[in-house]
Amino acid sequence: MAEQIWVNAEVVEGKLTRATLEMVGKAAELGDAEAVLLGPAPPDAVETLAAHGATKVYRSDDPVYREFLSLPAVQVLAALIAEHRPAVMLFASSYAGRDIAAALSAKLDCGALTDVGDLALKDDGALEATIPALGGSYQNTSTLSGEATKLVLVRPKAFDIKANPKTATVVDVPAPGDAALRKIRVTERVTTPREGPQLEDSRVIVSGGRGLKAPEHFAMLQELATLLGGAVGATRAAVDAAWVPYALQIGQTGKTVKPDLYVACGISGAIQHLAGMKGSKTIIAINTDADAPIFQVADLGVVGDVFKVVPQLIQELAKRKGA
Amino acid sequence: MNILVCAKVVPIASVTIQIDPATKRIVRKDVTQELDPQAAKGVEEALRLAEKHGGSVVTLVTMGGEDATIGIKSALAMGATSAIHLSDPALAGSDALGTAKALAAAIGKGPFDLVICATESSDSYTGLVPGQLAQLLGIPPLTFATSIAVDGRTVTIKRQSEGGYDVVTAEMPALITVTTGINEPRYPTLKGIIGAKKKEIRKLTAADLGLGSGDVGESGAREKVLTVGRPPARPPGTVVRDEGEGGKQIADFLANLKLI
Numbered sequence: 001m002a003e004q005i006w007v008n009a010e011v012v013e014g015k016l017t018r019a020t021l022e023m024v025g026k027a028a029e030l031g032d033a034e035a036v037l038l039g040p041a042p043p044d045a046v047e048t049l050a051a052h053g054a055t056k057v058y059r060s061d062d063p064v065y066r067e068f069l070s071l072p073a074v075q076v077l078a079a080l081i082a083e084h085r086p087a088v089m090l091f092a093s094s095y096a097g098r099d100i101a102a103a104l105s106a107k108l109d110c111g112a113l114t115d116v117g118d119l120a121l122k123d124d125g126a127l128e129a130t131i132p133a134l135g136g137s138y139q140n141t142s143t144l145s146g147e148a149t150k151l152v153l154v155r156p157k158a159f160d161i162k163a164n165p166k167t168a169t170v171v172d173v174p175a176p177g178d179a180a181l182r183k184i185r186v187t188e189r190v191t192t193p194r195e196g197p198q199l200e201d202s203r204v205i206v207s208g209g210r211g212l213k214a215p216e217h218f219a220m221l222q223e224l225a226t227l228l229g230g231a232v233g234a235t236r237a238a239v240d241a242a243w244v245p246y247a248l249q250i251g252q253t254g255k256t257v258k259p260d261l262y263v264a265c266g267i268s269g270a271i272q273h274l275a276g277m278k279g280s281k282t283i284i285a286i287n288t289d290a291d292a293p294i295f296q297v298a299d300l301g302v303v304g305d306v307f308k309v310v311p312q313l314i315q316e317l318a319k320r321k322g323a
Numbered sequence: 324m325n326i327l328v329c330a331k332v333v334p335i336a337s338v339t340i341q342i343d344p345a346t347k348r349i350v351r352k353d354v355t356q357e358l359d360p361q362a363a364k365g366v367e368e369a370l371r372l373a374e375k376h377g378g379s380v381v382t383l384v385t386m387g388g389e390d391a392t393i394g395i396k397s398a399l400a401m402g403a404t405s406a407i408h409l410s411d412p413a414l415a416g417s418d419a420l421g422t423a424k425a426l427a428a429a430i431g432k433g434p435f436d437l438v439i440c441a442t443e444s445s446d447s448y449t450g451l452v453p454g455q456l457a458q459l460l461g462i463p464p465l466t467f468a469t470s471i472a473v474d475g476r477t478v479t480i481k482r483q484s485e486g487g488y489d490v491v492t493a494e495m496p497a498l499i500t501v502t503t504g505i506n507e508p509r510y511p512t513l514k515g516i517i518g519a520k521k522k523e524i525r526k527l528t529a530a531d532l533g534l535g536s537g538d539v540g541e542s543g544a545r546e547k548v549l550t551v552g553r554p555p556a557r558p559p560g561t562v563v564r565d566e567g568e569g570g571k572q573i574a575d576f577l578a579n580l581k582l583i
Contacts, residue, residue: 012485069491071463095484099466102454111420111545114449132554134340134446139554140347143547183463187479188490204582228583240504246469246483252448253503261582263573278557282580284573295562300576304565312570317583320574 003031003087003121006149008077008100009049009057010092011041013191018200019092021052022159027090028053028166030121036080038073038173039065050168052161057168062175069184070099075176078107081149088119088127088150101151110148117158127152135252135271136278156200156256157279192245197231199248204230204261207250207277208238211266211287211306215243220310221265227317233257235273251276266306269294286310324379324436324473324495326369328403329426329456330362332387332394333446340446347548348416349446351390358394360508361441363401365501367508369439370402372473380404386414386425392524399519400511411528416541423455425539428532431460437478438498442467457498465491466500 005027010017020035027033034056035049042048046057058080064072077100081089091097093115105112117139118130126143127150133140144150199205206225208218218232225232233250234243250257252272262280267273269285269292277283278297285298286309295301302309334340334354341350358366366383373379383398385391386409395406409425417425430438438460443450457464468480469488479492483502511519529539536542563572577583 074458095467095482098450099454099464102451103458103464105420105451106423106455106458109420111418112451113546114419114451128549133342134349136554137339138342139552140342141549141552143549144545145547146545184465184491184493186489186491189484190487190489191484192487236503242504245487246502246504247486253443261577282582283557283560284576286569286573290562290564295560297557297560298562299560300573301560301562302565302569302573303562304569308567309565309569309573312568313573314570316571316574317577320578320583 003125004034004084005031006086006089007033007035007054008089008091008097009035009037009045010094010096011039011045012094014042016041016045016048017092017094018161019094019154019156021048021161022157023090023092023154024049024052024054025162025164026119026159028164030119031087032056034058034086036077038076039063046168046170050166051163053164053166054168055166056171058171058173060173060175064175064182067186068182069186070096070103071181071184072176073100074103074107075178075181076173077104080173081108086149087121087125088152091151091153093153093155097153101153105151108148110146110151111144112151112153113142113144114153115155116152117155119152132275135275137271157258192247199231199233199250199255199257202231202257203259204228205233205250205257205259205280206230206263206265207233207235207267208265209235209267209273210237212238212243217307218244220314224263224310224314224317227314227321228261228263230259230261235267235270264294264298265310267294268292269297324372324376325434326373326379326381326437326439327384327430327435328362328365328369328381328398329384329438329440329452330366330394330398331359331444331446332356332385332391333359333444336360336445342551344551347551351388356390356393358397359441359445361443361445361503363398363508364503364505365439365441366398366401366403367506368471368501369437370509371506372437372471376473382407384426384429385409386422388415395524396519397511399522400515401509402515405523405525408524408526409532410526413529413536413540416544417539418544418546419449419451420455420545421539421543423452423459424534425529425532426452426456427459428534429527436495438462438496440498440500442500442502453498453500460498462496462498463493464498464500465493468499468501469505471499471501
């Protein structure tokens with residue numbers, strides 16, 4: 001019998017996340033893909049999970065999972081895991097995924113693997129995970145010892161989304177009633193307005209770092225991004241300086257992107273930033289410092305002033321578009 | 324308020340961190356260490372809360388070898404009241420869960436209101452320890468905080484989310500993880516540095532914590548690193564100096580690749 005590979009399905013802003021579908025696809029490659037979907041979800045969520053390879057969905061649409069953060073999910077998942085003993089459970093490296101996996105790993109005393117780029121199950125059932133460690137400067141393989149379910153936090157964009165139509169049986173999961181699980185209350189959700197395409201789905205990203213010097217200079221990057229049909233991203237330095245919202249952050253603590261084209265403007269290429277964009281197909285870098293590490297990953301590097309090179313590029317693109 | 328800050332001491336930011344292929348651990352010997360810049364934000368946040376709420380005590384909790392002392396001293400110089408140093412060869416090689424167990428055992432020895440951690444460390448950033456620690460202590464984890472407010476026994480944070488932030492609240496005792504943008508940590512003053520020399524650093528061993536080899540150290544680690552390697556390198560690209568045509572060169576390059 002194939003191993004049960006579970007996926008913690010996540011809904012963000014009313015949609016199943018991309019990472020959820022990536023993980024379901026991988027789970028179906030490794031064994032019987034089964035998803036656990038806790039909390040309010042769109043009406044076609046089960047159908048969508050099945051369309052990507054899930055054969056069973058443990059389901060509760062109780063709002064307790066949304067209103068009280070991670071604790072109810074941790075309790076219910078621990079009970080489900082104890083009952084069904086899946087070989088592996090996959091979590092997205094999201095805010096919720098990280099909270100739940102960390103707490104579960106302590107509750108079940110089994111540990112967890114984080115930042116996993118790929119995984120395989122050996123014939124003896126052992127898990128072997130590939131982990132790009134230290135911002136991707138190393139690529140290690142790790143395992144979790146013991147008989148317990150292996151909890152794995154997966155890097156975003158680690159796997160492709162593939163259509164894999166299956167029929168999924170739905171198992172209703174009763175919501176927990178324990179008042180102690182309602183200790184962390186979400187009182188308000190604020191969404192920062194965004195323009196243009198979503199960073200993770202964009203085929204072109206124009207990104208800015210400390211070298212942009214001031215928030216108003218991001219307008220120049222937006223102009224370039226619009227000409228290239230892409231989105232604007234930023235480094236941690238730029239979001240920490242409050243030049244642009246956190247949602248634009250690319251890197252170890254931000255988003256992982258793999259666009260066809262990544263244009264790094266005034267970015268030195270700290271290892272934490274490289275971790276989030278090194279998988280881009282083509283990388284162009286503009287930076288004044290010829291020794292900046294970003295040039296080591298760039299297909300084309302221009303050592304120069306971003307305030308001269310970018311406007312010239314914008315002008316050139318506008319001209320060629322018009323031609 | 325009684326606030327504990329969990330802090331790691333890591334190789335200084337300017338050092339390229341290496342993994343020893345034999346031990347499969349981060350090389351710390353002969354590498355200058357510092358208080359993890361992420362943890363310094365936790366210390367700063369604790370000090371600000373303590374300043375706002377009179378009669379507060381800020382205790383630093385660190386696990387690490389003798390070379391962790393340098394980082395402990397900086398936190399004390401910033402203004403932390405005292406420190407607990409979990410230092411024992413038996414703790415070396417612990418994975419995230421082992422580390423969380425050691426911290427939980429130390430923190431659980433006394434009363435506390437808040438535990439503050441970075442969302443993840445700057446060197447190995449698994450980001451697991453705070454969530455595990457909260458679970459082991461049986462307190463609510465308020466994670467990814469971009470701001471913290473305490474009112475009576477209630478703590479409220481703004482929690483980073485995929486598209487903005489959530490406002491999240493719980494009763495103390497609670498654990499909070501702070502994001503990197505939450506503050507700019509203060510530099511220790513000369514007075515602070517001198518004062519730090521007199522502050523108490525309490526050392527605890529695995530035995531003091533009641534932990535055995537099944538829980539901590541390499542033997543207790545659930546996570547085993549099998550191989551240490553390097554990822555395939557990207558093929559080298561072209562680097563040109565802008566002589567006034569840089570923007571055009573990029574446009575040509577994009578046209579060649581049919582990206583425009």
